[in-house]
Amino acid sequence: MVVPTQQEFDFIIVGGGTAGNVVAGRLAENPNVSVLVIEAGIEFPLEVEAISTPSQAFTLRGSKHDWAYKTTMISRPDYERVEKPNTRGKVLGGSSGLNYFTWVRGSAATFDDWEEYGGKDWTWETTKEYFDKCATYHDDEGLYDPKFLEQVGRGGPLHVSHAELVPELAPFRDALSKAWVSRGEKLTEDIHSGEMHGLVHCMDTIYKGVRSTSGCFIYGKPNVTILAETYSKKINFEGTTATSVTILVGGEQELTFKAKKEIIVAQGVYESPKILMLSGVGPEAELKAHGIEPVVISEHVGQNLLDHPIMPYVRRLKDGYGAENLLLRAGPGKDGSIAQYRKNKTGPASSGLLELVGFPRVDSHLAKNKQYTDYLKANGNVDPFGPGGQPHFEIDFVPMFSDAFQWHFPVPAQGDYLTIIVDLLRPLSQNGYVKLNSTNPLEQPFININFFSNDLDIVAMTAGCRMVDDILTNGEGMKDIIEEDYPWPMPRGSDEAMKRQILERSQTGFHPCGTLRLGKTIEQGVVDAELKVHGAKNLRVMDASVIPVIPDCRIQNAVYMIGEKGADIIKAAYPELYATAP
Ligand SMILES: Cc1cc2nc3c(=O)[nH]c(=O)nc-3n(C[C@H](O)[C@H](O)[C@H](O)COP(=O)(O)OP(=O)(O)OC[C@H]3O[C@@H](n4cnc5c(N)ncnc54)[C@H](O)[C@@H]3O)c2cc1C
Numbered sequence: 382m383v384v385p386t387q388q389e390f391d392f393i394i395v396g397g398g399t400a401g402n403v404v405a406g407r408l409a410e411n412p413n414v415s416v417l418v419i420e421a422g423i424e425f426p427l428e429v430e431a432i433s434t435p436s437q438a439f440t441l442r443g444s445k446h447d448w449a450y451k452t453t454m455i456s457r458p459d460y461e462r463v464e465k466p467n468t469r470g471k472v473l474g475g476s477s478g479l480n481y482f483t484w485v486r487g488s489a490a491t492f493d494d495w496e497e498y499g500g501k502d503w504t505w506e507t508t509k510e511y512f513d514k515c516a517t518y519h520d521d522e523g524l525y526d527p528k529f530l531e532q533v534g535r536g537g538p539l540h541v542s543h544a545e546l547v548p549e550l551a552p553f554r555d556a557l558s559k560a561w562v563s564r565g566e567k568l569t570e571d572i573h574s575g576e577m578h579g580l581v582h583c584m585d586t587i588y589k590g591v592r593s594t595s596g597c598f599i600y601g602k603p604n605v606t607i608l609a610e611t612y613s614k615k616i617n618f619e620g621t622t623a624t625s626v627t628i629l630v631g632g633e634q635e636l637t638f639k640a641k642k643e644i645i646v647a648q649g650v651y652e653s654p655k656i657l658m659l660s661g662v663g664p665e666a667e668l669k670a671h672g673i674e675p676v677v678i679s680e681h682v683g684q685n686l687l688d689h690p691i692m693p694y695v696r697r698l699k700d701g702y703g704a705e706n707l708l709l710r711a712g713p714g715k716d717g718s719i720a721q722y723r724k725n726k727t728g729p730a731s732s733g734l735l736e737l738v739g740f741p742r743v744d745s746h747l748a749k750n751k752q753y754t755d756y757l758k759a760n761g762n763v764d765p766f767g768p769g770g771q772p773h774f775e776i777d778f779v780p781m782f783s784d785a786f787q788w789h790f791p792v793p794a795q796g797d798y799l800t801i802i803v804d805l806l807r808p809l810s811q812n813g814y815v816k817l818n819s820t821n822p823l824e825q826p827f828i829n830i831n832f833f834s835n836d837l838d839i840v841a842m843t844a845g846c847r848m849v850d851d852i853l854t855n856g857e858g859m860k861d862i863i864e865e866d867y868p869w870p871m872p873r874g875s876d877e878a879m880k881r882q883i884l885e886r887s888q889t890g891f892h893p894c895g896t897l898r899l900g901k902t903i904e905q906g907v908v909d910a911e912l913k914v915h916g917a918k919n920l921r922v923m924d925a926s927v928i929p930v931i932p933d934c935r936i937q938n939a940v941y942m943i944g945e946k947g948a949d950i951i952k953a954a955y956p957e958l959y960a961t962a963p
Contacts, residue, residue, distance in 0.1 A: 439784070583733075700796065740933075815827065830889060
């Protein structure tokens with residue numbers, strides 16, 4: 382890291398992650414504007430083979446590029462579980478450098494629910510162009526019907542394409558597609574228009590066999606200064622106006638950089654609330670408990686943490702239907718995959734391994750549960766898990782044992798396996814939070830995701846698992862290749878035993894958001910519709926923290942949208958700088 386001699390920048394972006402780099406790159410489109418990006422991780426993550434090679438993504442958990450948070454996953458009177466590591470990307474590009482690639486935007490109805498917090502500027506209609514502005518979609522082989530895809534990507538720097546269809550996995554894909562349809566569900570390629578229902582070929586932030594990250598927004602821009610491998614310490618204020626950022630270099634040396642215009646916090650859902658609290662913006666009791674001088678009392682800072690709980694489980698496949706021998710176990714298959722990837726970045730190693738993803742509703746399974754039907758009646762027959770007709774679940778089918786989702790179980794020594802991830806998209810447990818453990822900026826915050834604080838989420842998860850099981854066990858094609866559970870039988874028949882399994886096996890879907898949510902007032906949230914921190918000046922937040930209602934799919938496309946829209950909001954505030962900018 383070379384410390385810049387320049388002490389002042391027009392804009393300082395604190396956190397060079399997914400959204401932060403989008404904002405930095407867009408603001409730097411005026412070559413006369415200077416931008417500083419402060420990032421804790423390394424500057425060139427794509428030089429790390431495990432990061433750039435899609436099939437190795439699952440190995441990054443717990444690596445030195447992972448923030449590896451200690452996290453309370455569940456905290457109920459009858460069950461508690463604390464886990465470590467909970468993964469977030471610590472590289473330039475943030476979690477876009479460690480995630481599992483899928484590129485989905487979500488349902489219009491869910492983004493319309495954002496209006497309650499952000500007003501008219503935060504609805505499907507007023508955000509949808511930004512889901513696409515960041516990306517360019519490629520279908521080099523012409524495999525997909527362009528009519529469903531023409532709205533994906535508008536010449537943005539981020540290259541996305543459909544998942545590599547590994548030829549060796551074609552029998553698995555065929556069996557799953559057949560089974561899905563035979564149980565009354567549909568296949569689709571159209572999940573980009575605001576409605577998502579069916580089993581779809583997944584789109585990924587992968588192109589030509591290499592991961593795409595948000596770093597592409599800023600590399601090579603001379604007016605963006607990147608301070609990698611440096612930690613933010615504090616935002617400094619004059620009154621309630623944010624003026625500068627103090628950073629830590631090498632763990633000890635402090636440097637302060639002044640922002641001539643604004644400071645944009647983009648450290649992600651755990652570190653953004655942390656730096657605000659360390660800087661005096663946060664709940665009164667929390668600031669007082671740590672002896673921090675308040676700048677703005679803002680009770681929602683660190684609150685409203687949302688995430689998707691997932692139930693991962695594994696079933697054995699008939700030999701030859703999984704990717705174990707191509708990617709997991711030493712032998713000629715794996716050697717061949719590695720050689721092919723080294724030669725031209727193709728083959729199994731170029732795959733993110735999520736080729737098929739399902740977005741079902743599970744009404745008929747929910748209807749069998751009295752707790753759910755009582756709730757529905759009391760709720761005026763409005764389904765809480767998909768009130769606008771949204772899918773209840775995202776179901777990921779990975780035809781290989783994947784320990785990234787279930788690290789408590791050993792990798793099986795032989796055989797082929799299917800990892801199933803049942804991801805509850807609109808959980809009713811919405812009371813997670815982030816607090817300070819201390820005032821040391823290098824110490825991780827305290828995180829409680831609080832999954833399953835509402836029992837109905839367990840009912841829904843049970844229904845989701847049963848829906849998937851029905852497809853795998855009874856569906857045409859799959860029923861001939863699906864075998865026993867691993868490592869022990871799932872107690873599918875019993876609600877009580879399923880509850881225990883879900884509490885014990887569930888994990889994060891890696892989609893936390895909401896800890897600095899949008900709000901029309903400081904009583905409702907932390908940032909206003911222009912993503913400005915309520916009560917402060919020259920300070921905005923642009924990352925997953927601002928999301929008020931969790932998207933009904935994986936969330937990176939929504940985070941890129943926030944970066945793009947956020948950048949345009951800033952540009953509009955400085956017409957003297959951006960009136961003629963693209
Ligand atoms: C393992 C995993 C798998 C996922 N899979 C998918 C998927 O398949 N599809 C999908 O859509 N989404 C996926 N996601 C979610 C998605 O990637 C994230 O929601 C999104 O990238 C978050 O973006 P962000 O800008 O909010 O934060 P981040 O991208 O995490 O950026 C925050 C940045 O701030 C930096 N930072 C933090 N603290 C400091 C500090 N004190 N000083 C300096 N820098 C700091 C971090 O190093 C990081 O670069 C996944 C996430 C993970 C972790």
